[in-house]
Amino acid sequence: MNVNLLFRKNISDMDSYVPGIQPKDARVIKLNTNENPYPPPSAVIDGLKQAIGAQLRLYPDPVCDDLRIAIAKTYGFSKDNIIASNGSDEILSMIIRAFVDPGDSVLLMYPTYSLYKVLAIAQSAKIIECALTEDFSIPQTAYSQQAKVCFVPNPNVPAGNYIDKKNLLRLANTCGGILVIDEAYVDFAEDSCLDLLADNKNIIITRTFSKSFSLAGMRIGFAIADESVIKGLMKIKDSYNLNRLSALAGKIAVENLNEVRSRAQSIKALRDQTAKQLQSLQFEVLPSQTNFLFARPLQATARFIYEKLLSKNILVRFFDQPRVDQYIRVTIGTENEMKIFIETVKQITEQV
Ligand SMILES: Cc1ncc(COP(=O)(O)O)c(C=O)c1O
Incomplete structure (x- = not known):
């Protein structure tokens, strides 16, 4: 066969x-994959050393409550606004699977983080691609597109610029679906879009521990969004999507944000x-x-x-x-x- x-x-x-x-x-x-040159906070390494032992025979907490509570407290949300994931790439994949039926539109910019397109193709989505302007900001044509999901990294990738929040808000209001703002690099920026979440239930913000937190090897990411969105995403995640060590590393890292x-x-x-x-x-x-x-x-x-x-x-x-x-x-x-x-x-x- x-x-x-x-x-x-x-x-x-x-x-x-x-x-x-x-x-x-x-x-x-x-100097090719935007990892952090510093090691993770020493408290993370100490915590991990202590966690390596007999308890590894047990499954981890399926919903990563300790990590979600620590993230919620740090950024001023409730744990019901947070989902944790095996790297932020996993969240991007969950979002596509949760919202996009075959044939539905996914709105992307060009150039952008190329994984978005791969995920959209795998889901048999219709891809609408809008070329970024000369200075890598969102073009006017993007605001007249309708899509189930639109992905925009901010700070932008691979250009590195910060996209004006007003323009993202406009996109959230015009795209007719979910706007994912991928904040993988936000800790190196002067601003963040977290404040847009309060009035915009169709915005999901994704974050990673791979860059500013120096934990790319542990594969930890999360999303912040309205409770109802998180509840829906929880339905399709793998049962134990984060292992014990990663969930612990993320919790200690976020507690050492300073x-x-x-x-x-x-x-x-x-x-x-x-x-x-x-x-x-x-x-x-x-x-x-x-x-x-x-x-x-x-x-x-x-x-x-x-x-x-x-x-x-x-x-x-x-x-x-x-x-x-x-x-x-x-x-x-x-x-x-x-x-x-x-x-x-x-x-x-x-x-x-
Ligand atoms: C814009 C963007 N989003 C997501 C990721 C993936 O992050 P993670 O390591 O959490 O899967 C990257 C990694 O380079 C990225 O550049």
Whole structure:
């Protein structure tokens, strides 16, 4: 039997999501997937060490109450406004499965976080794509589209800019469905959209512990939304979607938000310094409210810079797609990593 023929047609036909490379070689300076260069708060490591023991034979709390209560308290909500997930990617997938029937419309911007499209295709959705304006903000055409779900990352991805909240509110009012505001990078921004939730039951805000909290390896995310939305999402989650250790790590991390925020401050300062250095090396650098820079070399192609950096063991992200292929995306690493990165870019550009 050819089991390939058993797949649904759109699954056979689709391309999978391509995550950034996770190199095995520890010598590589890894600036490609927006992880945090700092370790997680030490309280998280201590808590995890204590939790590794006989109790791992037991299933975790299916609804992650301790974590949800800690998140709710920290951000000023009730636990009924929170759902926890195995990374924020899992929430995005739950949202599509919960709201989108085959043939329903999903509204996306271009360029954006490419997982949204992969999830929409897997659900047999009709995809409406609106190209972002020259400065990567929402185009007028987006406000006349109707969709079951619309995804917008804010701060924006991969451009890194902050999308004006007024425009997101307008989109929530015009799209006719759920607006997902993906706040994966919000702790590196000057603002957040949490205040939009009070008056807009069709907004879901998703967050991750992978960036500012330094816990990408633990896979923890959450969404905040109206109680009724959370109740519906709870119905379709896997029974034990977060393991014991991840739920505990998330709880302790959120209780140590001050430490997380102070490290985010250092990353922001280094980001702004790196942006200036890249500008002086003939890069156009987009304004960033994230822990990465989206930078366009003016004297060589982005692919050339990416490949040259790679040959010197520095891994940044290059997207081989229209418009974004003019840029490299550079995660802000440690001070030393950024020093080596800038020195190497300087050497490369001097040879052009
Ligand atoms: C915009 C955006 N959303 C979600 C994610 C995924 O986060 P997580 O690690 O929580 O699944 C990423 C990861 O890079 C991202 O850039």
